[in-house]
Amino acid sequence: MNDSNLDSKQRLAIYRRMVLCRKFEERVYYLFLEGRLPGTVHQSAGQEASAVGVCSALAEGDVITSTHRPHSHAIARGLPVKSLMAELFAKSTGCCRGKGGSMHLGDLALGMLPAIAIVGGGIPLATGQALAFQYLGKKNIAACFFGDGAANIGTFHEAINMGAIWNLPVVYICENNKYGASTSVEKVMKVEHVSTRAAAYGIPGMTIDGNDVEAVHRAMSSAAERARGGRGPTLLELETYRFSGHSRSDPGHYRPQDEVAAWKQRDPVGLYEKALTDHGVLTEEAARQISASVEKELDEAVKFAEESPSPAAEECLSDVFA
Ligand SMILES: Cc1ncc(C[n+]2csc(CCOP(=O)(O)OP(=O)(O)O)c2C)c(N)n1
Numbered sequence: 341m342n343d344s345n346l347d348s349k350q351r352l353a354i355y356r357r358m359v360l361c362r363k364f365e366e367r368v369y370y371l372f373l374e375g376r377l378p379g380t381v382h383q384s385a386g387q388e389a390s391a392v393g394v395c396s397a398l399a400e401g402d403v404i405t406s407t408h409r410p411h412s413h414a415i416a417r418g419l420p421v422k423s424l425m426a427e428l429f430a431k432s433t434g435c436c437r438g439k440g441g442s443m444h445l446g447d448l449a450l451g452m453l454p455a456i457a458i459v460g461g462g463i464p465l466a467t468g469q470a471l472a473f474q475y476l477g478k479k480n481i482a483a484c485f486f487g488d489g490a491a492n493i494g495t496f497h498e499a500i501n502m503g504a505i506w507n508l509p510v511v512y513i514c515e516n517n518k519y520g521a522s523t524s525v526e527k528v529m530k531v532e533h534v535s536t537r538a539a540a541y542g543i544p545g546m547t548i549d550g551n552d553v554e555a556v557h558r559a560m561s562s563a564a565e566r567a568r569g570g571r572g573p574t575l576l577e578l579e580t581y582r583f584s585g586h587s588r589s590d591p592g593h594y595r596p597q598d599e600v601a602a603w604k605q606r607d608p609v610g611l612y613e614k615a616l617t618d619h620g621v622l623t624e625e626a627a628r629q630i631s632a633s634v635e636k637e638l639d640e641a642v643k644f645a646e647e648s649p650s651p652a653a654e655e656c657l658s659d660v661f662a
């Protein structure tokens with residue numbers, strides 16, 4: 341932990357953001373069980389270090405793209421939890437005015453293109469966003485989240501090749517959580533690491549412990565610096581695990597119990613809490629206060645969402661393209 345340039349204040353902010361991601365997912369899980377939320381959800385508990393580590397290395401004006409599993413990405417990018425919760429409740433105060441729902445969360449003004457549920461669909465979008473930054477002479481970068489499953493989709497290869505040949509300011513971030521829906525990554529990939537594919541496009545590729553938030557922060561910081569400096573993309577593979585099944589309707593029984601248990605031992609929130617405590621950055625009392633303030637923020641978000649109006653019937657066709 342000592343080789344990071346983060347100070348105590350930044351570390352505590354990262355920790356709080358991770359707790360917010362985790363508790364948001366817990367809250368959403370219970371709201372679904374109670375039948376209070378429409379639609380479906382793909383949850384990201386277990387993957388907080390990836391979302392928060394990446395976004396903690398971004399600057400104002402940078403843009404992320406996301407996937408069908410976007411809640412932690414949105415929270416990590418700093419979208420207000422109220423607007424996310426209202427979006428899940430399909431209310432007009434949501435970040436997409438209640439018309440996008442869980443799989444399309446986003447707010448371009450706050451640095452997140454609305455998420456795209458087509459697997460691999462965000463990779464060309466991030467590449468296009470990076471091309472726009474380069475064309476306009478901006479110093480911003482695009483950070484592109486996608487899963488291991490998306491790394492076998494055609495757009496992965498086409499878009500990364502394009503980003504590479506044009507030295508675009510984009511970082512490609514594969515969250516390798518070992519499964520694409522119920523399919524284990526070993527069944528669909530001959531190479532051990534997605535990151536080795538970077539060699540095919542002539543860009544750097546790295547595999548990082550995706551449950552170590554500061555390791556992610558460090559790797560992303562140097563990839564972002566490279567991209568911002570005009571030296572082109574990097575492919576980061578973050579090894580992580582989702583604690584839940586693929587979606588609300590999937591209990592995840594295809595995963596061996598000992599595998600799930602081993603990854604829960606490496607819970608990214610717990611690991612960081614311990615590291616911060618061991619280094620004297622976090623006390624038990626401070627952890628309690630952070631937990632209470634996050635719960636309060638979520639109480640307020642749920643209340644705000646439930647009390648917000650649904651979109652008016654006459655707005656049915658506004659802000660939608662298809
Ligand atoms: C093009 C396309 N094919 C199939 C699906 C159905 N689908 C949704 S998520 C998913 C698995 C994606 O796996 P991965 O990219 O590893 O992301 P993870 O769910 O693990 O976060 C599939 C097959 C889809 N949404 N889009």
Ligand SMILES: [Mg+2]
Pocket residue numbers: 487488489515516517518519520521
């Ligand atoms: Mg996956």
